[in-house]
Amino acid sequence: SSFVEKNIYHHASGEAEQTVKAHSNKCDLVFYAAWFCPFVHRTWLALEEKEILYEYREVNPYKKEKEFLDINPLGLTPAIAYHGKALHESLVLNEFLEDEFTGSKPLLPKDSFERARCRLWIDHLAKKFTSAFFRTMQAQEEDKQKEGLNELVETLKTYLDQVKGPWFLGEQFSLVDITVAPWIFRMYILEEHRGFKDELVGGCWPEYKKLIKERPSVIKTSSDRQRYTEFYQRYLQNETESEIAKAIRAGKPLP
Ligand code: GSH
The missing domain is CATH 3.40.30.10 (Glutaredoxin)
Known part of the structure; x- marks a missing residue:
């Protein structure tokens, strides 16, 4: 490409x-x-x-x-x-x-029903929230950006309604929190360029976002903010030929 x-x-x-x-x-x-x-x-x-x-x-x-x-x-x-x-x-x-790695800290609950419920919300985040994030980034016209942002906020609220607090499952940090964490970490891109504001979400959002950003594993895996800002220019200008960007443009599910 x-x-x-x-x-x-x-x-x-x-x-x-x-x-x-x-x-x-x-x-x-x-x-x-x-x-x-x-x-x-x-x-x-x-x-x-x-x-x-x-x-x-x-x-x-x-x-x-x-x-x-x-x-x-x-x-x-x-x-x-x-x-x-x-x-x-x-x-x-x-x-x-x-x-x-069964000897390591578990990231899913023991109970089968609860595990299945985790997978339902992982699916929601992966399909709905993630695609809304990319759609909002790639949208060029203002009305499309607003549309993307509304969808992002709605899918985020729907998820947050299920968050027991502080994490999705309560005290246990899980694969559900992990599924959304990378995009929460990158949310400032939408704040700076697409008019995202914490007030649009409300509820437990400010606290959840803060906890994700302070999580030691998140901090340990973070590069300099400037590098992400550089990287995301190609998405913000809808110039990338990544598989994801192409799927978003074609209105198809994410690869
Ligand atoms: N569904 C895949 C997953 O969850 O692992 C998506 C992975 C993905 O799209 N990764 C991007 C990639 O490899 C980088 S962020 N892009 C290469 C390309 O689009 O050609």
């Missing part, structure tokens, strides 16, 4: 850079990641929360290099190789980590 996509700042910065350095040794679990990617961020948070040993490997998913396509034929980050076997899709990876 374009020149723009291939000229992405090539590594994590800030706190995230330290975390990457601390995970540079060979390991049974290789994490194929891109520092800027919110889907990567989901799996990164699960790895950090569960304190799993992993080797961080930075890839530029837009380059579609053969080595990476061998790991994920779709060429999307995140992906992992675990004892030489490959898997991809952020939410599938998170479920895998939860199933495999």
